[in-house]
Amino acid sequence: MNQFWTKRAQLFDAFKEAEYMVSITSDIWTAGKKGQPYCSVTAHWISEDDAMGSWILNKRILAFRVLPFPHDGQAIFEHILSVLEEFNIRDKIFAVALDNASNNASAIRILANSLLPMLGGAFFHTKCACHILNLIVKDGLQVDEVDSLLEKYYKALKFVDSSTKKKQNFAELCSRMGILSVKIPWDIETRWNSTYLLLKKTLHLKPAIDQALSRCPTGQLYRLNPSDWMSLEALVPSLDCFYTATVRLSATYTPTTSALLEDLVAISDWYEQQIKNLPEDSVLREALSPIRKKFLKYWSDVPQLTIIASCLDPRLKVSQTSRSLSIIKRKFGLDVNEQQLEDDVKNLFESVYKIYEKRYNRARSTQQQGRRGEGSSGVSQPSNLSGRGRGSVSRLLNILNKCSDTPIQQQSNTEIQIYISSDYATVKVDDENFDILRFWNQVKGVLPILSSMARDIFAVPVSTVASESCFSGANRVLTDKRTRLGPETFEALVLLKDWYDAETRLQDKSWMHMVPELGEIRGTNISSSSQHQNEGSQDVTQIYGFNPYQCNYEDYGYHLGDYESWNY
Template sequence: MLNWGIDRVLTVTVDNASSNDVGMTYLKKRINNWKGSVLKGIHLHMRCCAHILSLTVKDGLKDVDDSIHRIRSAVRYVRSSNSRMQRFKSCAHEEKLETKKLVCLDLETRWNSTFLMLESTLVFKRAFERLEEEDDKYKVELEKLKGTPNDLDWHYVESLVPFLKIFYDATLKVSGSLYVTSNDLFHIIYGIACKLTKETSSKIESHKSMARRMKAKHDKYWGSFDNINPLVFIAVVLDPRYKLEYVCFALDEVYGIEHGGIWTKDELFESVKGFLEDMFNDYSEMRGVTCESSSRSVGSATPNENDESQSVEDYLKKKFRRKRMEDRVGETTLSELERYLKANLEDDEDITFNILAWWKKHSSEYPILSLMARDVLEIPVSTVASESAFSTGGRVLDAIRSSLTPLVVESLICGQNWLRSSTLPIDMEENFEEIEELEQELKESCLDDCTIMSDLVDDD
C-alpha cells in the first residue's frame, strides 16, 4: 500500500476464511494510524457474496447427490460417441420433442455447469426413458454405476433447477467488474431470504428439505441484522430509486418482530439512519478540512487577525464574516441529507437508469452525498470473476505458487488484470450451443477428408 501510495481505504472484500479476520484487524489498525479510514474502519471487512452463494448451493446439492450422479452418467453415456448421440436424437424425435438444444455434460466442481446440465436434461426426460427401453447397453452400463435415472430423480431435479436458477443469476450479477454491484447486493440477500423462507413451508417435502438446508447456510452469514456490513444498506440508500424508506421496509420484512424477528421497525430505522448520519458527518468533516485549507490559502493575502495594523472594527467585522460563513456551511451540511431523503424517488422500472450518471449530474446539489456515493458504489461485493465464482473446489495454492516472491505474485496479478481489461464484458463460461455447432462442423470436415482420402486411394 505504501509503494502504491494508498493511504485511504473504505473496504476490503475477502472470502469468509477465519484467517482473513486477523488480516483485517491488522490492516484496520494501520489505516487508523494513518487516519485513512471512515468511522475508524469498523466496517472495513466486506465478505465475498459469490463465495457465500457458492457455499449455500453446495449445501443444497447434498440431498440430491445420487440423483445428479445418475443423470450425469446418463448424459455422459449419450455424449460418449456419435452413434449414441444419433440414437438419442432419434428417441427425442420419436417423443416429438421439438427443440434444437442438446444435453450438455457438466464439470463436477463447477455448480453452474451442473445447473446448465440439469436444465437442458429436463427437456429430454421422455427421450431418456425411451432410450432405456430401446438400448439395452445403456441400461447395462449405468447399472454398473448407480443405475438409470428414476422418477424420483427427475422429481428432485425439477425442484432443484428453480433454486439453482436464482443463485446462478445472482452470482452472475454480483461477479461483474464493469458495472456497479454494491447497490444490488441488498436486493439479492433479502430476495433469496424471502424465497427460501417461503419454500421451507412448501408442501413438497423435497422442496422443504432443500430450502431448509440452504436457508441454514444463508442465515449463517446473512441471517442476523448485525452480521451484515451496514455499507450494504447505505449503498441502497444512495440509490435514488429506493433510499432509506425502502431499506427499512425490506429489513422489517425479514428481521421485524411481526415476521418472526427480534427487531422493531423503529429500531431498524434508527439503526440504519444512525449509521447513515455518522458516515455523513464523517464525510462532512473530511470535506470541511479541504474547504478550510482552501479558505486559508485564499485568506493569506488579507491581513490576519494578529496583524496589529488593522483596526478594531476590521478585526470584529472579519471575525463576524467568518462566523456567518461557518454557520451557513453548517446549515447546508445538515440539510443536504434531509433534502436528498425527502426528494422524489426515481423510476425503479427504468432499465436505462444509470446511477453513476445520476450522481454526477447531482453532485453540485448534493456535494457530500456524491462523495459518499462515489466511494460506496465502487465497493466490489465479490472477490472473483464470474468464471471462478461457480467453483466448489478448494482454493488452495500449490507448493510452487506458495513459494513465489511477493514481487512475482504482484506482477502476475497486475498482468492478468491488464490483459483482461476491456470495455466489453468477457464471458468465460462455455456456450454449449456454440460447442455443438463446432463439433458438427468438425465432424463434417472429418467426413470430407475421409472421402478425399478414399478417392485418392481408389485412383492409385
C-alpha cells in the same frame, strides 16, 4: 515488455494525481494440479467521464504474482501491502474484498491495523457474496435426498454420454424425436452453478434419455421414475434467484454494493414461497433447512456497507432500506422491531455522513480546489479512465409494493434532510437502465458530502470475481506445453490483457465468459481448448503485436530463465 511498462506507468500516474478512494479484491490461484500458487490484487474505483456526464466504475489488475508458502494471514497481508505501496495507494484504500477463508480473515485484521481504515474498519472487509451464495446452495444440494436424486441423474447422463458410439447414437435418437441435442456441460463439484446449468441445459432431453435407457437391460438400471423427473424439473426454477444473484453480483461495471440488498430480499421471498408451497413430502423441502441456516449465518445481519449503499439509492433511501431489512428477517422467521431497525439504519447513515462532513469541512477550510470539495474529503478528483455502471431495484420495489418515502415535515437544513425529503420525480423506479452513478454525479453540486460517500461506497465490489476472472486467462498463457515462462513475463501478459480490455470496457467479457455459460473454473484447463484459443487470438495479436498463446517468447527478446520447477 515496453508496452507493459508504459501502461503501468500510466496507471501509476493516474493513482498519483487522483484523490479518489480505491477498493481492492484479491484471491489465490494454483497453476495446474501441482503448480505454483499465484495471488492477484485488483483495484476498483470511480472516475469521471466529462463527455458522458457520468461517473464510471473502473477495474485494473495490479499484480499477479507467486505467493510464497505458507499461505497464512501474514503472507497474504505482506503480498497485498507490497502491491499497495508499489502503486502508492496505501493511504487510499477504502475496502478490501476477500473470500471467507480463515487466512484471509487474519490478513484483514493485520491490514486493518496497518492501514487504519475509517469507521474503525466497519466497512473494510467485504466478504465475497458469490462465495457465500455458493456455500448456501451447496449445503442445500448436499442433503441426502437431493444428493441422491442428482447422483441418479448423473448416472443416467453418463450412460448416454460415456463413449463416442453412445454419444452418436443418442444424438441420432434426439434427431429422430425432434429434440435439440446438446453437448452435456458436466458440472464441477465445487461450483453449484454448474449443476444448475447442467440441469437447465439437459432436462429437455428427458424423453430421449428415458428411451435410450429403456433400450438395454443395463440402461434400465439408471432410469428415473416420474417423481424423480418432477423433482429435477422443480429444482431449476428453485435455483433461479441464486443464479441471478450470482451473475448480478459478479458485475464489473455496475455497482454491486446496493444490488446485494435487492438480491437478499429476493432470496428471502423465494424461501418464504418454498415454505408455503412445497408439499411436505417434496425432496426439495429437505434442502430448505440447511439453506436457511447458512443464509442466517452470514446475512442475519446485512453488512453495514450494503445498508449505506441502499440508503444512497434515491429510489430506496432510509425508509425502504430499513423495510427491506425487516422483510428479510420476517421471511426467514426472525423477530424484528421495525421501529428500532429504522432508527438503527438512520443512526448508521448519519454517523457515516458526519465523518464525511468533517472531512469535507477540513478540505474547504484549507481552501483546496473547488472540485476537491465537490468530490469531498479527497475522494473525487477525476481521472481519464473510462467505464460506466448501472443498477435496478424493480424486483425489490415489487416486493415492497412500491411504497414511497414519507416526506419529512421539518425544515431541511442538512444534506441528509434535503436528500430524504426530496421527491426525485425524474427517477423512474421501474427503469432498468437507471444509472445511479450518473445521478450522484449530477447532484454533487447540491449534495457534495453525500455524493462523496456514494463515490467511495459504490466502487466497492461485493465479490472477488474480478480477481478470479484473470485465472482462466492465466490458464491459457501457462499451459502444459508452456511451462518455462518467466514470472515477470507471465504477470505482464495477464495484466496487459486486462488493461487493454479496460480501455474498450471488455473486462466483463473476459476469459471467464469465453467458457460457454459455465464461467471461470479454477484450476482446470476447460477453457484452453483450441477453439477458444483461436477465439482469443483474434484480437490479442493486434493488442500485443504478437499472439501470446502461440509463439516462442525468446524470439521477442524476453528472457524466460530456466524454471525447471515450473514443469507441472
